[in-house]
Amino acid sequence: MTLKGLMILLVDDDPVFRTLVTDFLEQRGASVTEADNGELGLHCLKHQVFDAIIVDLSMPKLGGLDMLKAMKSYSSSVPTIIVSGNQAMSDVVEALRHGANDYLVKPVSDLFLLENAIQQCLNEVQKTSQPQAELESLSYMELNQNLDRLSADDEAAKSLQHQILPPHRTIYKKVSIQYSLFNVSGVSAHFVDSTMIGESHAVMYMAHFHPEDNRAVFASVLLKSFFTHKLKQYYEKHAKVVIEPYNMLSYLNERMTKSGLDIYVDMTYVVIDVVSRNMTIAQSGNEFRCYLRDQNDLTPLALAESMPLGVSHWGEPSVQCRTLTPDSSLCIVSNVAAHRDNLLKGEFIGLRSSEDQQPGGYVELAVA
Numbered sequence: 001m002t003l004k005g006l007m008i009l010l011v012d013d014d015p016v017f018r019t020l021v022t023d024f025l026e027q028r029g030a031s032v033t034e035a036d037n038g039e040l041g042l043h044c045l046k047h048q049v050f051d052a053i054i055v056d057l058s059m060p061k062l063g064g065l066d067m068l069k070a071m072k073s074y075s076s077s078v079p080t081i082i083v084s085g086n087q088a089m090s091d092v093v094e095a096l097r098h099g100a101n102d103y104l105v106k107p108v109s110d111l112f113l114l115e116n117a118i119q120q121c122l123n124e125v126q127k128t129s130q131p132q133a134e135l136e137s138l139s140y141m142e143l144n145q146n147l148d149r150l151s152a153d154d155e156a157a158k159s160l161q162h163q164i165l166p167p168h169r170t171i172y173k174k175v176s177i178q179y180s181l182f183n184v185s186g187v188s189a190h191f192v193d194s195t196m197i198g199e200s201h202a203v204m205y206m207a208h209f210h211p212e213d214n215r216a217v218f219a220s221v222l223l224k225s226f227f228t229h230k231l232k233q234y235y236e237k238h239a240k241v242v243i244e245p246y247n248m249l250s251y252l253n254e255r256m257t258k259s260g261l262d263i264y265v266d267m268t269y270v271v272i273d274v275v276s277r278n279m280t281i282a283q284s285g286n287e288f289r290c291y292l293r294d295q296n297d298l299t300p301l302a303l304a305e306s307m308p309l310g311v312s313h314w315g316e317p318s319v320q321c322r323t324l325t326p327d328s329s330l331c332i333v334s335n336v337a338a339h340r341d342n343l344l345k346g347e348f349i350g351l352r353s354s355e356d357q358q359p360g361g362y363v364e365l366a367v368a
Helices: 015-027 038-047 064-071 089-097 112-129 132-144 147-152 154-164 215-235 245-259 337-344
Strands: 007-011 031-035 052-056 080-084 102-105 169-171 175-183 190-197 201-210 264-273 278-284 288-294 297-300 318-323 328-334 350-353 360-367
Touching (some): 015 031, 015 112, 031 038, 038 052, 064 080, 064 089, 080 112, 089 215, 102 112, 154 215, 175 201, 190 215, 190 360, 201 215, 215 245, 245 264, 245 278, 264 288, 264 328, 337 360
Parallel strands (some): 007 031, 007 052, 080 102
Antiparallel strands (some): 175 360, 278 318, 288 328, 328 360
16 A cells, blocks of 8 residues: 555545545555645644645635645645646646645546655655755756647647736735736747735746747746746745845746757846835846836836846846835836837736737736
């Protein structure tokens, strides 16, 4: 029995699914504690030590994502597997960012897949003695298997891009982030992403990939993977690189260079402390311009040009520190006059294919 001796917490509001999974795991040698909502799951975690957690994404009282967030304060190292009928890529990414180790979609046709996921998560925990560079390359090795398919299949590339891009407007507790991206046809070579890190920091970045073809979608997934890796390190209290823009771009440059993909990235990466409103901006490449927006005016920030990420002779990013005033917002805009005009008009529409707009876009961050 390959799961013999393991203590597993199963949190799911579906009694039929809980019964099936519990019976299977116990037959495989595990001891299972059941909870039918996230609040009860947290109560169990406070009073018992577990080797692994299986949690549903959508539950009453406290869903899987909120449970993951609450777990960080006292059990962040416990391997966690999300099991849910919600197949939205944005939810998958959010779950991974908040500490989940794996994600399975209901219905789970073969429960041995769940057993394999538990074993893989436990193996990853045991790999802490591996060289760091080897661990960081695991996600790239997995993603690289899909590069050829994405390069050749336009519809697959378009579909994946729509899944991994965030909603055109995202509202956090004290921060709002909204954007527009334009492409003429096919996929967009531009990408935006953001997240809150704890209660105090917001992170936002905008990227432009070269060459401008389907590989840009693959590069977006790769970039999110590297970002998620550093985010998990932060939550596990191993490193703070994810909230250090200079160091984050240095890290991303190293990973993109070593990937061997010949994909280059113009990128602007912003971290803001939402309490003090102090922000740090790091930029590589020359695709983007940064502005402070005050009502109907845009004030440019002077960021020196530098080499894009992924270049072997890359030097270092340009960096600027500013304080965001209560009546201003930070904007990142591609170097197209029409995009600045659209930004000032407040046109935030997400990703749109348009023959009337040059490729590129803009993103705005405001703090309440």
